[in-house]
Amino acid sequence: MKAQRPKENRRLALATAPLVLFLLLFFAYPVARLCVLSFADPEGPLASYARLLSVPAYRAGLMATFGISSLVTILSVLCAYPVAYLMASVRPRLAALLGLCVLLPFWTSSLVRTTAWIILLQRYGVINSLLLHAGLIRSPISFIYNLSGVLIGMTHVLMPFVVLPLYSAFRGLDRSQLDAAEGLGGSWLKIIGRLVLPLTSRAACSGAAIVFMSALGYYVTPALMGGARETMAAQLIAFNVEDQLDWPMAGAFSSIIVAASVMIFACAQRLSGPGGLFGSPVKATQATRSDVAIRRSPLDWGVAACGAALLFFLILPLLIIAPMSFGASPFMSFPPEHLTWRWYHQVFTRPQWRAALWNSLQIGMIAVTGATILGSLAAIGLDALRGRVRTAAEMLIIMPMIAPAIALAIGLYYEFAPLHLLSGHWGLGLGHIVLASPFVFIAVRSALQRFDPTLLDAATGLGAGPLRVTYRVLLPAIAPGVAAGAIFAFVTSFDDVVLALFLTDVRSRTLPRLIYENVSQDINPTVAVASTLVALATLLVLSINLLLTKSKS
Structure with missing residues (x-):
C-alpha cells in the first residue's frame, strides 16, 4: 500500500470518506449536539x-x-x-x-x-x-x-x-x-x-x-x-x-x-x-x-x-x-433438582420472545452489512491519508469504542424521535453500525498489515486495472479480516442493550432489551433460557470465526 502513486493514493483516500461522513452524521453530531444542549x-x-x-x-x-x-x-x-x-x-x-x-x-x-x-x-x-x-x-x-x-x-x-x-x-x-x-x-x-x-x-x-x-x-x-x-x-x-x-x-x-x-x-x-x-x-x-x-x-x-x-x-x-x-422449578435454583424443556418451549412459543429474537436478527443484518462495507473501505483507504488528516480520521473511527454508549443512545434518540425512526429497525440499525464499524476497521487493518503491497504493483504491472486488482488480489487476501470484522459486528449488535433501550419501542424491541426488562422486574427461568440462547448464539458465531481463521492460516 505504501508504494502507491500519488493519483492512486488520492483514489484510495476516498475509500475512507464514507465511514468518516457516516460517523460525523450519526456519531459526532448527535453526541456534540447533546453536549451543546x-x-x-x-x-x-x-x-x-x-x-x-x-x-x-x-x-x-x-x-x-x-x-x-x-x-x-x-x-x-x-x-x-x-x-x-x-x-x-x-x-x-x-x-x-x-x-x-x-x-x-x-x-x-x-x-x-x-x-x-x-x-x-x-x-x-x-x-x-x-x-x-x-x-x-x-x-x-x-x-x-x-x-x-x-x-x-x-x-x-x-x-x-x-x-x-x-x-x-x-x-x-x-x-x-x-x-x-x-x-x-x-x-x-x-x-x-x-x-x-x-x-x-x-x-x-x-x-x-x-x-x-x-x-x-x-x-x-x-x-x-x-x-x-x-x-x-x-x-x-x-x-x-x-x-x-x-x-x-x-x-x-x-x-x-x-x-x-x-x-x-x-x-x-x-x-x-x-x-x-x-x-x-x-x-x-x-x-x-x-x-x-x-x-x-x-x-x-x-x-x-x-x-x-x-x-x-x-x-x-x-x-x-x-x-x-433446565430446572423444573419456577424459582431459580442450582443445581436443578429436576430437568425440563418447559421454559425453552415457553420462550419459543410466546410471541414476545419470538418477535424480539426476529428483531435482533434483522437489526443485526443491517449492522453487519453497513459496518462491514464502511469499515473495510476505511481500513483500505487509511494508508493513503497522511499527517493530521490520518490521525483525525483514525481517532474518529475508533471513538465509538471509547465514548459512553449512553451518550450516543441519548443523542440519537434526540435526533431520531422527530424523524419517527424509533418504531422500526433502521434507527437502532444505524446506531449499531456506529458501534460495530470500529471492530471491522481494526480487524481489516490487522489483515492489511500482513498483506504484501508489492502484489498490487505486480498485478498492475501485468496490465490489471484497479477494479480487477482489488477483486482478484486485495479482497481475497484480506477476506479473513473482513469475515472476522463481520462476525464481531454481529456480536456487537446482537448483545447491545443500551441503544436498544432508547431506540426501540415495544414492537421493535430486541432480545437483550426484553431480557433486561424481565431481569429488572423478576428473574425467572425464561430469563435464564433467553440468556443461555444469547450466549450460545455468540459462542456459535465466534466458533465459526475461529474455524474460518484456522482454515485460512
Whole structure:
C-alpha cells in the first residue's frame, strides 16, 4: 500500500470518506449536539453545571461514577496480572485453552453475565445457599444491590480488557533476563518489582485506560446490581431524559463523561507508543514460545494458583446460567433438582420472545452489512491519508469504542424521535453500525498489515486495472479480516442493550432489551433460557470465526 502513486493514493483516500461522513452524521453530531444542549438551560448557559454540583443527588452520582470507575480499574489490573502471567508461563496448547476461558466471557453479552451474577449473588442465590449449607454463615450476605455487587459485576465484564494486553506483554518478556536476575540472588519480590512491573506497566496502563473509559459510561450492571448509593452518571442521564425531560441536565452529565473519556483516550494513545491502544500485540520471544513450561518457585506457584482461581471467576457465570435454564422449578435454583424443556418451549412459543429474537436478527443484518462495507473501505483507504488528516480520521473511527454508549443512545434518540425512526429497525440499525464499524476497521487493518503491497504493483504491472486488482488480489487476501470484522459486528449488535433501550419501542424491541426488562422486574427461568440462547448464539458465531481463521492460516 505504501508504494502507491500519488493519483492512486488520492483514489484510495476516498475509500475512507464514507465511514468518516457516516460517523460525523450519526456519531459526532448527535453526541456534540447533546453536549451543546447542556448550555441551553432557561436559567443560563452554565445553570445545568451549577445544578450538577449543588444538588446532592447529582453531585453524589458524579462522585460515584469516578469513584466506582477507579475501583473497578484497580481491581481489573490487580486481577489481570495473575491471569496474564499464568497464560504466558504455560505450554502453548494450555495457554490457548486458558485464552479461550478469557475470550468466551469477553465476547459473551455483558447482560447475560450480569444476569448470571444476580442469580449467583442474590439473597437466596447459589453462593449464599452454599455458604448456609456449609455452616459458614447464619444469615444470607447482601452481595448485590450495593457497592460489592457493582464491583463484582463490572470487574468481571471489564477485566479481560487488561488481561489481553498484559498477556501480550508477558509473552514479549525475555525469560533469560528473569533467570539471570534470579541467578544473581534476586528474590522474586525484587524481580517482580524491578523487572516484571516496569516491563509490563505500559500494557497495564493501556488496559486500565480502556477499563476506566468503559466504566465511566456503564449503565446495565449498576442499574441491575447496584443500590441508590451506586447510581452512576449513565443512570442519571437516562433519569433526566425519561422522567424529568431535562435535556440540559442530561447534556451536562454527558459532556463531563465524554470529555473525560476523550482526554484519557488522547493521553493513553500517546503513552502507548506505536499502534496506540489498539495496536498490534508484542511478538513473543523465542524463550516464551518454547514448548517447555517454565520452572516455578513457590511464589510463582502462588501466582499461578491465583490466576487459575480468577479464570474460574471469569467462566463461573457461563457454567451456572445454562443448567439453571433446565430446572423444573419456577424459582431459580442450582443445581436443578429436576430437568425440563418447559421454559425453552415457553420462550419459543410466546410471541414476545419470538418477535424480539426476529428483531435482533434483522437489526443485526443491517449492522453487519453497513459496518462491514464502511469499515473495510476505511481500513483500505487509511494508508493513503497522511499527517493530521490520518490521525483525525483514525481517532474518529475508533471513538465509538471509547465514548459512553449512553451518550450516543441519548443523542440519537434526540435526533431520531422527530424523524419517527424509533418504531422500526433502521434507527437502532444505524446506531449499531456506529458501534460495530470500529471492530471491522481494526480487524481489516490487522489483515492489511500482513498483506504484501508489492502484489498490487505486480498485478498492475501485468496490465490489471484497479477494479480487477482489488477483486482478484486485495479482497481475497484480506477476506479473513473482513469475515472476522463481520462476525464481531454481529456480536456487537446482537448483545447491545443500551441503544436498544432508547431506540426501540415495544414492537421493535430486541432480545437483550426484553431480557433486561424481565431481569429488572423478576428473574425467572425464561430469563435464564433467553440468556443461555444469547450466549450460545455468540459462542456459535465466534466458533465459526475461529474455524474460518484456522482454515485460512
